[in-house]
Amino acid sequence: MQFIKKYWLYASILIAVIAVIITYAVKPALFDFILKPSQRTIYERNFNDNPEKLKRWNNLLSIASKDQVTINESTAERVVTTSQKPFTAGYLINLQLGEVLMSTVDSQDSWILEARDLDGDLLQDAQLQNDSLILNYKSDKNIKVRIILQAKLETESTTDFKIYTLPQYNFPVAGKDNTAIQSFWGASRGGGSRSHEGNDIFASKGHPVVAITYGTISSIRNRGLGGKQVWVKDYDNGYLHYYAHLDDWIVNEGDMVWSGDTLGYVGNTGNAKNTPPHLHFGIYKNGSAVDPKPFIWKTQVPANAISLPQLINPRANGFAANLRTEPSSSSDILQDLKTAPVTIIGNTGNWYHVRTSAGLSGYMHKSVLVEQ
Numbered sequence: 036m037q038f039i040k041k042y043w044l045y046a047s048i049l050i051a052v053i054a055v056i057i058t059y060a061v062k063p064a065l066f067d068f069i070l071k072p073s074q075r076t077i078y079e080r081n082f083n084d085n086p087e088k089l090k091r092w093n094n095l096l097s098i099a100s101k102d103q104v105t106i107n108e109s110t111a112e113r114v115v116t117t118s119q120k121p122f123t124a125g126y127l128i129n130l131q132l133g134e135v136l137m138s139t140v141d142s143q144d145s146w147i148l149e150a151r152d153l154d155g156d157l158l159q160d161a162q163l164q165n166d167s168l169i170l171n172y173k174s175d176k177n178i179k180v181r182i183i184l185q186a187k188l189e190t191e192s193t194t195d196f197k198i199y200t201l202p203q204y205n206f207p208v209a210g211k212d213n214t215a216i217q218s219f220w221g222a223s224r225g226g227g228s229r230s231h232e233g234n235d236i237f238a239s240k241g242h243p244v245v246a247i248t249y250g251t252i253s254s255i256r257n258r259g260l261g262g263k264q265v266w267v268k269d270y271d272n273g274y275l276h277y278y279a280h281l282d283d284w285i286v287n288e289g290d291m292v293w294s295g296d297t298l299g300y301v302g303n304t305g306n307a308k309n310t311p312p313h314l315h316f317g318i319y320k321n322g323s324a325v326d327p328k329p330f331i332w333k334t335q336v337p338a339n340a341i342s343l344p345q346l347i348n349p350r351a352n353g354f355a356a357n358l359r360t361e362p363s364s365s366s367d368i369l370q371d372l373k374t375a376p377v378t379i380i381g382n383t384g385n386w387y388h389v390r391t392s393a394g395l396s397g398y399m400h401k402s403v404l405v406e407q
């Protein structure tokens with residue numbers, strides 16, 4: 036009897052497992068809410084019956100994965116895709132600890148937008164929000180990221196594309212901005228005996244010092260170099276925020292605070308007693324100080340690019356027609372294209388983003404491109 040019961044149990048489990056496998060094979064989308072596949076994986080289901088198309092699609096990804104185009108801080112491009120020449124491009128950007136990488140593209144139906152590491156592994160892909168695809172990625176270390184923008188096959192679109200960063204937190208001194216930071220990470224301290232493990236943000240004595248995110252007051256002290264100091268724990272991200280040289284505080288240990296709540300006031304307590312009042316602001320991760328600047332440095336979202344004239348059968352004009360890594364004449368030269376034909380895939384400022392027939396992508400100033 037015992038044996039028969041067990042037999043039925045195993046048989047039922049086996050049947051259930053087979054049913055799940057068959058359902059997954061026939062209709063994988065039913066499992067998306069558990070497996071959370073990437074936007075690329077979902078799109079590739081369209082090629083289930085068309086291996087040739089899948090191959091073409093994957094080739095376009097490998098081309099973008101070799102691109103050496105580099106973004107210095109931010110870019111706004113107007114990008115073009117056609118069914119004949121589907122857009123594909125990679126953009127390298129150095130992301131610092133504390134920055135949030137943002138990338139957006141309009142006309143959401145036509146694009147796949149991803150952040151990948153240099154091994155090609157997917158870090159994050161863009162999700163649809165208010166009719167735009169929005170990528171939002173932060174790392175727990177400094178990292179070089181390759182953003183991949185790839186148009187879905189057989190779409191036609193000219194649209195705005197942006198890459199930029201945002202600080203992870205708000206600014207710690209009310210109403211002030213980057214210009215108030217007048218001493219940075221790594222500056223010499225104590226006659227060269229130590230290095231500055233924070234940012235000094237100058238404001239008049241009594242100016243409000245505010246929480247940069249929500250968190251809990253983990254300790255309040257009045258001692259040592261920092262003088263009157265408040266420590267806030269950001270449990271979400273595991274960081275401790277250090278606010279020092281305060282004239283006074285108005286919070287208690289254990290209080291919960293929200294971004295913008297006043298913690299205390301700018302002063303010159305501790306070893307700042309002979310310097311003008313300022314907030315020494317620091318961030319600690321696992322007991323070690325990290326550079327707080329990228330966490331609070333205010334950035335601007337770049338304005339949309341303005342379209343440059345469309346060129347029919349464009350080619351390099353033969354006069355120092357350099358293909359460059361950035362839209363800047365001081366950036367690295369990838370190749371002198373002489374009089375080679377190119378495909379224009381986008382533009383930013385006075386620069387065209389082009390791809391050569393050999394698959395190399397970069398920027399060319401509008402003055403070095405002509406029609407054939």
Ligand SMILES: [Zn+2]
Nearest residue numbers: 233234235315
């Ligand atoms: Zn300082």
